[in-house]
Amino acid sequence: MKVNKLQLTFSSLPENVTIARMVASALGAQLDLPINELEELKVAVSEAVSNAIMHGYANKPNYFVTVDFEVTASKIKIQVSDQGCGIPDIKQAMQASFSTDPERMGLGFIFMQSFMDELRVESEVNKGTKVTMVKNINPQSPSSH
Ligand SMILES: Nc1ncnc2c1ncn2[C@@H]1O[C@H](COP(=O)(O)OP(=O)(O)OP(=O)(O)O)[C@@H](O)[C@H]1O
């Protein structure tokens, strides 16, 4: 089985959210993901990377975020890692409308959960956070080509 792995490491700058999102988009397009699922994939990646920059590193620019992509014909796995502040209570953080920032909606994890087929969050305070997301690729019907 063919596996395509990519690793992207970038500074914790908000403009890099777009870069991560574009790579996800290109990979999804190669797999012929339907346009709505492609959009969902892009949102999920954007949310995870934004969280790493904004919460993990409190918007400080001199840190690094890593995104690992692993693509096969049947799924696309994406891991977003930071070595930032970590999440003290993961269950609480993943609840709808929970945010440590009063200006925010607290919906990032909800989007990731609903747009991807699997979501796993691992985190340790003062060590960092790793978000793993999987999207299953449905086999294309011959008529769609
Ligand atoms: N990488 C991370 N490092 C540290 N804390 C995080 C990280 N990701 C999420 N969190 C914590 O989990 C909370 C919930 O995240 P979520 O993305 O659901 O909402 P939000 O980022 O606060 O708001 P929104 O995504 O709607 O703008 C955040 O407010 C933050 O406290």
Ligand SMILES: [Mg+2]
């Ligand atoms: Mg968020």
